[in-house]
Amino acid sequence: MKRGIWAALAVLPFVAACGGGSDGPCKQLTSAGWVACTPSTTPPKVDTSIPEGIWGGGTSDGLAVSTLVLETGQYFIVPTSTSGIGLVEGMMSGNNGNISDPAAVIYPASNVPVAGTLSGSFSAKKTLTGTVSANAALSSPFPSGSMSSTFNGNYNSLYDSPATIAEAVGSWTGQTSGSTVTLTVKSDGTFNGANSGCTFSGTVSPRSTGKHVLDGKITFNNGACVLGAGASMTFEAVVNGNQLAAAGVTSQRDHAFVVLATKN
Incomplete structure (x- = not known):
């Protein structure tokens, strides 16, 4: 999967100079000459469109499940049972607390991948719920023969x-x-x-x-x-x-x- 990289070039309307000695506090050059810099009071924007973090929970059929969502949107959902370990991987997008991925890949314990989708919702750094739907019948550790599996998670502050x-x-x-x-x-x-x-x-x-x-x-x-x-x-x-x-x-x-x- 390829992801595009967008670069932005900013035109600087002024020059800022900060230093000690006789220069005094930070100043910037404007059309009216040198004036004091105006510090920004706007906090940096935090992207909460995806549930970035570590999440621990379970599936609808009683399996333990761990989920990792990276800042890029790539995610790994790992359900486990005594019969093996599975994995769901993909690149999610989010909007107003909802998440989706139309191109998830599901890896049962047999390691034969199955195409699928992901949908769900979350509350930032609190809770996460989702459904993984497959294009073919699933096998262990997912519910065998099923075409979908639901899961949940609670945020683990260890991620921070x-x-x-x-x-x-x-x-x-x-x-x-x-x-x-x-x-x-x-x-x-x-x-x-x-x-x-x-x-x-x-x-x-x-x-x-x-x-x-x-x-x-x-x-x-x-x-x-x-x-x-x-x-x-x-x-x-x-x-x-x-x-x-x-x-x-x-x-x-x-x-x-x-x-x-x-x-x-």
């Missing part, structure tokens, strides 16, 4: 504090799509791990937004990995105490990487 690599350092054991995964994260942000004969390595670093998210890149090292030796993808991770959740998709959105793990 910066993430650190130190939180992730250590050894972890958890679950990926139907199998056990182990990984070790070092103090420099590098990691390595394995699941079902597939070995992998990569790096994590704090997201530049200052939110509680780690940006990561994973590279698969051998032929036992689904994507083959040398393939890589980016992902996002959240550490909350001794719990780690990570999710990402390939650029073609045909495969996903999702892990829930506990620190050993």
